[in-house]
Amino acid sequence: MLDQTDKKILTILEKNARISMKELANKVTLTPPAVKERVLKLEEAGVIQGYQTLLSLEALNRPVTAFILFETHNCQALYDLAIQHPDVVECHRLAGQFSYLIKISTQSMITLEEFIDQAIQYGKSSTHMIFSSTMKPIFPIKE
Template sequence: MNAKIDNYDQKILGLLQQDARISHAEIGRQIHLSQPSVSERIKRLESSGVIRGYHANINPDAFGYQITAMIRLSTQQGRPYADFVATQPEIIDCYTVTGEDGAVMRVLATDVAHLQRLIDKLNRYGSTSTAIVLTTHVAGKAVSMPVA
C-alpha cells in the first residue's frame, strides 16, 4: 500500500473512526471540502486499502460475555492453532508474536467455566497463560499518523 495521505485525508479518517456512519456531506462541512471531493477521497482511501472496512462496535454484554481475558499460547513449531482459533467465536483477536509465546489472543467468556473450557481446548496446541481483564483503559483507539 503506497497511498499518499494528506491533511484532508487525515481529517476524513479521524472523523470516520469516530463515527463510520457520518455522511460525506457532514464531513465536508467539518473540514471545508465539497461532498463530491470527500466522496472521491474516501473512494481512493478504500481502493488503496487505507480504509479496510466499516464495523459496528458491539457491547459483549449483549451476548452474555461477562469476562474478557488475554491468553498467551506457547506452541511448538508447526502446531496448527491458527485454524482452530479462527473457528472459535470467543477468540476475537489472535496475534502471532515474537518471544517465548507463539500467540497472544483476546477472548470473551460468559463465565469462569466457559473460559476454562476454552483454555482446555487451547491446551491441545501448547501451554497457556491467562490473565482476566479487570479494567480497560484504552480500546479501539483511532489510528493516526505517527508523531516524529
C-alpha cells in the same frame, strides 16, 4: 502520502463510519463531492479496507474478556481450535517466546477456563484479564 485533511477524514470515519458525506464535508471544510473523492481514493489505495459494526460484548452476554499468550508446540492445532471456537474474537501469530496471542470474550470464568483446558494440550499459556479498554484514533484531531 496522507495530508492533514485525509488524516482528519480517517479519524472521523474511525469514530463514525456511517457519517454522511455532507456532514463529513462540513467537519473537514470541503464540499461533499471533494470529500467523497478523497474517501474513494483512500479506499482504492487500501488505506480504508472496509467498514464494520462495533458490537457490545456485554450486551451479547460475553462480559469476561482476556488475552491469552500461548507458547505452543503445535501451532496449527492451536490455530485450528482458535478459529473454530465461538468465543475467540482475535487470533494473532507472534514472533518471540510466545507463538500466539488470542483474545477471547466469553460468558464466565468457567467458560474461559474450559477454553484454556482445551488449548493447554498444545502448550503453555499465560492469561491476562481485561478490566477496561480504550480505543484511540491513529490520527487524533488536534483542536
